[in-house]
Amino acid sequence: MKAKRSARLVDMTRYLMGNPNKVVPLTFFANRYDSAKSSISEDLTILRKTFMYTGAGLLETIPGAAGGSMFIPGIEKNEARQFIDEMRSSLEDNSRVLPGGYVYMNDLLNRPSILRQIGRIIATLYRDKKIDAVLTVATKGIPVAQSVATLLNVPFVIARHDSRITDGSTISVNYISGSQKRIEKMVLSKRSLPANSNVLIVDDFLRGGGSAAGLRSLIKEFDCEVAGIAFVAERVYNGPKKINKDEYTSLFKVDTNDKGIKVELGNFNFKKFYDFTEGEK
Amino acid sequence: MKAKRSARLVDMTRYLMGNPNKVVPLTFFANRYDSAKSSISEDLTILRKTFMYTGAGLLETIPGAAGGSMFIPGIEKNEARQFIDEMRSSLEDNSRVLPGGYVYMNDLLNRPSILRQIGRIIATLYRDKKIDAVLTVATKGIPVAQSVATLLNVPFVIARHDSRITDGSTISVNYISGSQKRIEKMVLSKRSLPANSNVLIVDDFLRGGGSAAGLRSLIKEFDCEVAGIAFVAERVYNGPKKINKDEYTSLFKVDTNDKGIKVELGNFNFKKFYDFTEGEK
Structure with missing residues (x-):
């Protein structure tokens, strides 16, 4: 035309x-x-x-x-700050607390407008990394992983706890669930991740870090590299975690007890967001 | 500004x-x-x-x-046609055939650029329906459902075969798997779907139609209405299906046998795509 x-x-x-x-x-x-x-x-x-x-x-x-x-x-500092504040208020609602201190977040993580902003935020936090694929484990992490992968325009790969016929041949790893000390298994379709890929792990919630550690060993089994680990939220938890504080990024820290829920900002670095007033190109 | x-x-x-x-x-x-x-x-x-x-x-x-x-x-007729032709060629590859006649599609349905086009196509096919939510069942259908929901800007809701603590209270239905004649169970978080919603069912693959029929009864349990049922692909299958031909839309028909795989266009209606040369506003 x-x-x-x-x-x-x-x-x-x-x-x-x-x-x-x-x-x-x-x-x-x-x-x-x-x-x-x-x-x-x-x-x-x-x-x-x-x-x-x-x-x-x-x-x-x-x-x-x-x-x-x-x-x-990407996302600019003020827009990121405003979204994170709104999201924090939505999360800090006692009716979200489930038995065992779990937190109901489905109603937020199933809304495209929220997922898009979370995707922009995570993509911006990892903007200085080379990322060839996004990896998550079924089921709750998938929407967040897809949103990040869509903005990065790279494939997203889904590990599972049980393999299905439609996965074809798989590679599996065993790992110890961080919070419950059980041995669990994770499988990934052999064709899904080419060797030497740089892989960003994305999940919705960090408890003991067992799943993330499992995904990390899966990445090694595929001869790939971990480009980073990002969570929407992490539980405030004083016991040992299967992954270190400097290995991952979380947007929120969630603390639940008998009295209800308390939500604070996660360990991400606000300075990573674009600040065009400061003359960044 | x-x-x-x-x-x-x-x-x-x-x-x-x-x-x-x-x-x-x-x-x-x-x-x-x-x-x-x-x-x-x-x-x-x-x-x-x-x-x-x-x-x-x-x-x-x-x-x-x-x-x-x-x-x-939406998507215009020629762009839709070109994408569907390319996708058909990619699918018609004998190395995709898995034991039992299943088809490996993960490598296509994990690419944001492909999911976006599939989303545009399904959104266009259902453009004359009022849709308040998109429903799928874990795991393979999630990326397609999310892509459609993102374009429609409505929440997408994920039913599961097993309930998790993080779902909160759930409603469950039993259904008979269409292809394997087993009784299966499907659960959905009670808070996830408000009554009277018009719900579009989206899934990756139609075999016997058992899952779709299960999702349909779940929608009834939530006092909601089925706005439509869309699949990326359906298996050519001569036995009875749990859903009728006029109830669903498929983009591809897939036939697998000892010799390999044959892929044809599904039952969708090409006339639903935009044709701006014919003066549609």
Whole structure:
């Protein structure tokens, strides 16, 4: 199509948002809109500034023959802070406390608008890592993992406690559940993770860290590397955890007792969020 | 921010894409950009035409005091056809056939770019239905359900075969697995689905239809209505199915035997996709 600037701006925004973390050559847009590369360059400058100003993320320019533009979704400091505050209030509700100190979060982690913000936050916290795949374990972690993987535009891989016929051949590991001291098993389809991938572990809730440690050994079995471990929430827990404090990121710390629930900010680093007022490019 | 047209077009596109199926009042944009409503109206006309021309979906204008603009993501006929053809070729690969005639699809249904297109297709096929929630059963259906729910901007609800502590109180139903004639159980957290919701059932694969029939009775137990049933693929199967042909939509029909796999188009109706050349608004 021969397109005017206004139509190009709309369609380029849509295209880049739908294809994050992917280098789109200048010629792709030039052909798509039957426009000069110089015009496309000017369009991209407008997009870059607007994405930055509104905290949508970065539009990187990749130079060279294989170069082009790449949209890296992120979240700006103030938007992140506001979302985390709202989420903290929603979580701090005594009716969420279940027997055994467990916390009901399904009603939040099944809403696309919430998952999208959590995805943007986790993607931003790990923006300096190379990530080839996101790994989680069925079932509760899947929506969060999918949301992060969608923004990073990488496959997400689901380990299970029981293998199914439709997994094909699997590799399994045994691990000790951190909170209940039981030996458990975790399996992952052999075809699901190529060797040498950098894998981000994502889960909804950290209790004793057993599942995360299991996923970590699964990653080793596949000759892959752990790029990071991210949780939506962790339980305040004084006993030993199967993973170390500096190995993972949590957005919230949750403490439940007879009196109810108390929710504080997790161990994530606010400085990782974009702060465009401070002149970050 | 006081924003120029070019920046407004970029940010409005991003905002509407991130908040689909939600009415955004004209005043929201007018305030956001410190611009006159008449300018915002002109911007929306540009967005509407571009979304239509590129097959991104519809930008509806909702009149009245509670009115505004609503982006309804969809997919245009030719893009749908091309994606379905490519997907069909990927599926028709003998190395996908597992013992018992099962089919390995994990490598496709864990890629965000594929899930997004499947989501757009299913959302478009059900665009004339009112949908308040998407329901699936763990585990394989979750990514597809989440993708559809994200585009419809409604919660997605996950039934399970075993209840977990973190589900809180649950309602369960028994059902007969269509292909294996066993009695199985399905549970859903009581808090997860409000009464009178219109629920779209989404799953990855239809064999005997037992799971879908189980989900259907679960929906009745919650005093809700079935808005439709959508599968990525169905197995060609001559025995009786627990759900009728006119109750569900499938994108692909898969036939496996000793010689390998054969994949054909499912029972969906191509006419449901947008065809902007025929002057649909």
